Amino acid sequence: xxxxxxxxxxxxxxxxPLQSYYRIRALLILPPAIxxxxxxAQLKTETCGNGLMLTEKQIxxxxxxxxxxxxxxxxxxxxxxxxxxxxxxxxxxxxxxxxDAHRETDELxxxxxxxxxxxxxxxxxxxxxxxxxxxxxxxxxxxGSYGWCEETGEPIGIExxxxxxxxxxxxxxxxxxxxxxxxxxxx
Numbered sequence: 296x297x298x299x300x301x302x303x304x305x306x307x308x309x310x311x312p313l314q315s316y317y318r319i320r321a322l323l324i325l326p327p328a329i330x331x332x333x334x335x336a337q338l339k340t341e342t343c344g345n346g347l348m349l350t351e352k353q354i355x356x357x358x359x360x361x362x363x364x365x366x367x368x369x370x371x372x373x374x375x376x377x378x379x380x381x382x383x384x385x386x387x388x389x390x391x392x393x394x395d396a397h398r399e400t401d402e403l404x405x406x407x408x409x410x411x412x413x414x415x416x417x418x419x420x421x422x423x424x425x426x427x428x429x430x431x432x433x434x435x436x437x438x439g440s441y442g443w444c445e446e447t448g449e450p451i452g453i454e455x456x457x458x459x460x461x462x463x464x465x466x467x468x469x470x471x472x473x474x475x476x477x478x479x480x481x482x
Contacts, residue, residue: 348373354453362450363442372436374460379429382422389419428461435463444468 349357349366357367393412398405435441442451444465451465464472 351457354457357453362453367453368436368441371441371456371460372433375429375432375436378460379426379433382425382429386419386422389415389422425461431463432461446472 349370351370354367354370361367393415397408432441442456443449444451445463446468447465449465451462455462455466462469
């Protein structure tokens with residue numbers, strides 16, 4: 296898959312909390328083609344156990360009758376496994392940075408380090424909440440319910456799943472849920 300094949304920019308360089316924050320945000324909301332990896336990388340077809348795996352471009356062009364066929368499920372399974380691996384790597388990197396934190400004597404340096412650590416903790420917390428959602432999505436792939444709205448039974452849609460592979464609701468059901476939550480908060 297293109298995500299697995301493309302090299303991340305800045306790999307091995309020093310960690311900066313804002314860069315990681317935006318990288319995590321990109322993982323959650325942006326399509327794989329622009330998630331911070333090499334934008335010039337060509338989408339490649341990878342092989343899986345039963346033949347060729349589809350690319351993101353091919354999945355977007357697939358007819359509606361092919362929705363959530365075996366090849367598409369294999370693509371999304373690989374996408375979720377890659378996302379899980381990267382999330383675990385980011386959490387481990389954040390833990391290592393927190394454990395390796397130096398104690399500064401200067402007030403400004405200490406304040407900066409504390410703010411960076413706070414941001415690292417927020418990012419790690421957000422990522423740790425993503426892991427169970429990824430596992431649930433993988434279980435839905437195995438039981439055949441992946442890609443279908445839990446509320447309406449309608450297709451979630453390829454575009455939405457590419458943006459948020461852990462989605463359980465179609466866009467209309469999610470918008471309705473968010474309106475209800477907003478009304479509940481406001482009252």
